[in-house]
Amino acid sequence: MAVTFQDLGVAKWLVEALTAMKIYTPTAIQAACIPKVLNGHDCIGGAQTGSGKTIAFAAPMLTRWSENPSGVFGLVLTPTRELAYQIAEQFQALGANANLKVIVIVGGEDMTAQTLELAKCPHFVIATPGRLADHILSSGEDVIRGLRRVKYLVLDEADRLLTNSFADHLDTCFSALPPPSQRQNMLFTATVTDSIRAIKEKPVAAGKPEFFIHEVDTVDKVAIPSTLSISYIFLPSNVKAYYLHCLMTLEEHTNKSAIIFVNRTYTAELITRTLSRLGLNVTSLNSDLKQADRTSSYHRFKSGAARILVATDVASRGLDIPQVALVVNYDLPADPDDYIHRVGRTARAGRKGESISLVSEKDIERVLAIEERVGKKMEKYEEVSENKVIANSMKVTSVALREAEMEMEKAENTIREKKKINKRKHASEFVLAAQQDKRKVVKKGNLVTK
Known part of the structure; x- marks a missing residue:
């Protein structure tokens, strides 16, 4: 019993x-x-x-x-x-x-x-x-x-x-x-x-x-659940965004809830804006966001209002979002344990899950370290080919990526300009306060000499 x-x-x-x-x-x-x-x-x-x-x-x-x-x-x-x-x-x-x-x-x-x-x-x-x-x-x-x-x-x-x-x-x-x-x-x-x-x-x-x-199950020996499939797509590092779009728009993935992990906050913002421009229902979670925005993104994804979450490792640990069916490593982490925590967002509590990593020529050592740590070889993912990327994703993703970069640069310039204005404003206030203090001192000195 x-x-x-x-x-x-x-x-x-x-x-x-x-x-x-x-x-x-x-x-x-x-x-x-x-x-x-x-x-x-x-x-x-x-x-x-x-x-x-x-x-x-x-x-x-x-x-x-x-x-x-x-x-x-x-x-x-x-x-x-x-x-x-x-x-x-x-x-x-x-x-x-x-x-x-x-x-x-x-x-x-x-x-x-x-x-x-x-x-x-x-x-x-x-x-x-x-x-x-x-x-x-x-x-x-x-x-x-x-x-x-x-x-x-x-x-x-x-x-x-x-x-x-x-x-x-x-x-x-x-x-x-x-x-x-x-x-x-x-x-x-x-x-x-x-x-x-x-x-x-x-x-x-x-x-x-x-x-x-x-x-339980001597955790270190059973690093990932048996219900999780892990695979890779080998590609040149400068075309990752094209391959990502092709992957996320495959018919088998169009209705899946997915987390895309990246290593930098800039990449998270760029990929989020790019996929959004390409018509995908996406939100972002990273440490550069204000807390209210982080909370909103998390709840949008958890409730299903957003199908895709682009995240740094702030989302790799502990978060329980049962419907996650796919984890994509846009960037591979340097530490194999971080890979384990990332892919652990899917295939939870006995459910099936899938993890796909975008692997470039620079990532070979990281792949080998991950495979040794999890005790399992990554399989080659066959559904995304170079021809399919060229036919379906390269042109539209190139345009969206360029527009996203311009949008981010414009936003950054606006922030820099606001900082300059605030800096000049504070400097002016400081000079004015100093002049007022000087006048008070002179006035006080005149009163003393009278």
Whole structure:
């Protein structure tokens, strides 16, 4: 007989909430981690993308919270804004009938509004380390006092958080929390690195249960799901946009929800504008966009209002968009693990998915490194040929690409001109203020001599 959430010790009200969301049976990572967390263990959970890691840490925290719902009960740190909002949505859905208070603290949003929300001591805080560190350093004790009593800390996408780029922000965040011995600590990731495993070997505080680690399917050995097909198109690097248009307009892909990954924000904007001019329903997600635009793009794609998302690696981790059927690597990443996270946006939870990489002569070493990491060879994709590109895509894409470049250059010139105007304006204001100060000094001097 299958194990149920109730068997794992999850609160009855939460089992009912899961049932309402049509989640009936725990996944492997949930079945392994939930009882251990409820029994007080610190926990490391490793599982493939789409395996239900969020519920693996949310269910035990919400169960314990419902027994004593006061103050800031849990803090979840995650590397990207989009993932923070997604986690918050799941918490809010699970606690919809339980008066649960969840806030999101990320960059790109109004700092003052966040300060007011944080000062109210919500039950759960979902945050990116950089913005939470800003609050800890600048918002005052009255604002962050709730963090001093946090009972649970979760690092989601822990392998990325525990890198040098987040180190200083994490140290600041941890400085506002109770010591590790006085809280439960959970790390969840799709890539269990040696540095994460080493955490298990650290001494356990007196009276605390031993550190628990669980890896589903030994994550590092099964890097991509068996339901995912991976293939490549070999092409000259200067015609990638033509091949991309041909690929995305194939009859077999015209109704598929797809993510196109690029390495640079400029490329993301250029490809988005180009495909849009070619009549494709496309939106963009990258770190150069304002937060409101990033949120809008994410929800447009998730709701199906946009069929194609052109994204940098801000979209490669954790985002759960079930309908994604195709992932295209317009640019190959330098790190094979980034490839794994990218293609992990499709073929989730047992569904089939497809990944196609555009490979130029400069990418051979990256392809070999990826194939070694995933333990699988990429197949040659046969549906896009040079003749088909020349016949169907080269002319129209060339025009659209040139127009997109001109449009971006015009926008950039407008921004530069505005900056120059603002600079001259500030300089004039500075000179005027200096002249007024000088006149005040002269006037004051005349009064003194009279």
